[in-house]
Amino acid sequence: MTGKSAIESSKTKPSSEAFFWLLFSAGGVVAAVLIPIQLFLFGLAFPLGWLPAPSYDHLMALVHSPLARLYLFFLCSLPLFHWAHRFRFTLYDGLQVKHLNEVIFAFCYGGALLGTVLAAYLLWSI
């Protein structure tokens, strides 16, 4: 992340960017496969009445199963890390604000971490 002196520190160990890229990739797959249908149903089809919306009880019954909670946890967490990584680079390249490096890093991955924690809390409590 510190650019110039990073060459020394990465001499024997590969850069930790690999970790964030792996999260980005995992999040990308989850987002690609699952978000369209979920967004279509909950964001468009149900509110607009194209399809019968599941009742509160039906949803609660679904959400209560541990498998569903796990599914929802990964559905919330991984795409956030996908966003974090991609948005960070969009800010670097799109707006050329690479000098705000640390702030952007904290905002993006911090935000993803916050969302992950919130998801964990909500799914634990339901």
Add this chain to the structure above:
Amino acid sequence: MADKIVLEIARYAPDRDEAPSFQSFEVPLRKEWVVLDALNHIKDKVDGTLTYRWSCRMGICGSCGMMVNGEPKLTCATFLSSYGNNARVRVEPLRYFPVVRDLVTALSDFLVKLQKVKPWLIRRDQPPLSAGEFLQTPEQLDLYKQFSMCINCTLCYAACPVVGLDQEFVGPAALALAQRYNLDNRDQGSAERLATLAHPDGIWGCTFVGECTRVCPKHVDPAGAIQQYKLTAALDWVKSFILPRGHEDQHPGAAHD
């Protein structure tokens, strides 16, 4: 009666100009002419001071890369007729490189970056001559052959926005050539290239825009090479976490054994 085409060419003389300006030249539109032919015509018959690089005129030396109507192209492979009669064709030096004069760019940055990735066969052991040649099956060749087609024309650098935004970014061609050697079963130097490649200015600077692959005249697909190496580097990072000691470069055996 004869068809004509107008070339608007960027001119820059460092001792005279602060910034490049455009000069228009009318050139006959011959069916078989490429942009390079037009430039040669101008230099021969109109303005001998026009400065540009070219050599083989057949798309293998990589010298004649320029921006033609905003697209990085080999001027020896770009036909004038594709622009139509009476068209105006803008010719500029390759983008994102410093301009030395007219259409000539400074390639020192690129050459330094190329050298950094060690684009040559690295051996840990040197078998004696009596052991004979390295043997390589067609399948082993196929693994890296596409990336070996690079002619260092730097069109990909002119296409890549990250190259323009980050001067330290190693860039598509260099990364693809590094991967060409990493994938060559005669090479044992993946570990040596790791520090340069798996670095924020190496593969991690790439955001897979994909423009490099689109403009490459030899279909090298540098974007593909970089993404493949990202996966390799990521798995390598995971391995370095799980087994920090004895983390050896996992490389498929050399051709001899």
Add this chain to the structure above:
Amino acid sequence: MTDQSITDQAARSEFHPRWYRERVSTWWWLGEWHYLKFILRELTSISVAWFVVLTLFQLRALLHGPEAYARFTNLLQSPILIALNVIAFCFAVFHTITWFNLAPRAMPVRMGGKRVPEFLVAAPNYLLWVAVSAFVGWLLLRTP
């Protein structure tokens, strides 16, 4: 190799001419359709984050009981949210398509020593997408 800028290193000669270096504009991505397409693809990440935020609010509403959830679903019916979700959905699908189409470049598949053509590697991803989407739809739409 010092950490100095590569151009500085190369430009240290006393007889060096003044090179011209153009600064890349902040709006570089508007200059070309390919660049714009790339930035739009990158901006899909915002719709991804939007979806997660929406889902978190939805989970919170579920947690707070049927009245809270009813308020949440009412909110989802407002024109602004519908509009936002239409846009988000378009971007989400754009992400899916670009992701699946680019996946074969990152992971070349070889069978019998030759490279499998890219659309054959992308196709299973699309099939998986349809199958999983159908399953999720079935789970949500079936009356218990």
